[in-house]
Amino acid sequence: MKPKISRTMIIFVTVIAASMLSSLANADSALMRDGFKRPTDIPFPEENGYTDAKAVLGKMLFFDPRLSRENNITCASCHNPSFAWEDAQTTSVGTPMSRLGRHTPTVLNLAWGELFFWDGRSESLEEQALGPIQAGGEMAQDLDLLIAELKAVSGYVDMFEAAFPREGITAENIGKAIATYERTIVSAKAPFDHWIEGDENAINAAAKRGFELFNTKAKCASCHDGWNFTDWSFHDIGLGDADEGRYEVLDIDVLKHSFKTPGLRNINERAPYMHNGSLATLEEVVEHYDSGFVKRASLSSEMQELNLTKGEKHDLVAFIKTLSSNDPQVSLPKLPN
Structure with missing residues (x-):
């Protein structure tokens, strides 16, 4: 005779399972956040x-x-x-x-x-x-x-x-x-920084979903990693112009059309985008990475069609905008004569 499982027991097990999944998700999110913490000092050679x-x-x-x-x-x-x-x-x-x-x-x-x-x-x-x-x-x-x-x-x-x-x-x-x-020209703390330091109200729910996408389905963090959101490396991201970028410096075929990964700090204030200024908005940038790139032999292996939904694209842009800080105004110096 099979033991009876009460409704209360089913609810209890469901709650425990949900709690465990939530804990795992929070742990993964915390690990992802740790990789983007700001440095405390400026390095000088x-x-x-x-x-x-x-x-x-x-x-x-x-x-x-x-x-x-x-x-x-x-x-x-x-x-x-x-x-x-x-x-x-x-x-x-x-x-x-x-x-x-x-x-x-x-x-x-x-x-x-x-x-x-x-x-x-x-x-x-x-x-x-x-x-x-x-x-x-x-x-x-x-x-x-x-x-x-x-x-x-x-x-x-x-x-x-x-x-x-x-x-x-x-x-x-x-x-x-x-x-x-x-x-000494360093971006100040942005809403994203306050969030990874523990202020859950620093960014909204859409931006939090965007951060998850940034590190998973959208694959942005493959190149835009670290506190400044760049690997400092060079990639062909499939822009359609004739400029061969890093190849002109090193004459290595795999580097054709490769350009340095730009950091994303204060990116919302830096339009237009890309090495040729060909994309006017962050939305256009996301569309490019989603499926709008030119396919060729030198194209980075990271460049794959992402099949992002309209909502996911919105969330991704919402996250990227949290990287902009309210930096102090720069005063012009009085030049010597």
């Missing part, structure tokens, strides 16, 4: 350690049009703090008002970077800082002429001596000063 004098000088140089040949373009012309350190244009504008081939990448959180520019052609932030100054289509400045121009400014002579005692104004020190300032 041993060969260019932080000093206040270098950071102040670097900020002066970053906003000084004298770094360009025509004295009309600054680093901030493209890396504008009002647009999360981009410029809100499809592709950058150089001198003399020439349209460049790629979208301006942000300088947010580059202190944690490994290779720089969309194609990774610079191995240090110091090297990267000098690149646009000299590039013919960008600031088009001759470094020797720039050094002579800065040496004619007594304020700069004093500032370089304070930042680099007994070294003075050199191309290397210009790069070091700008790189030091750029490393």
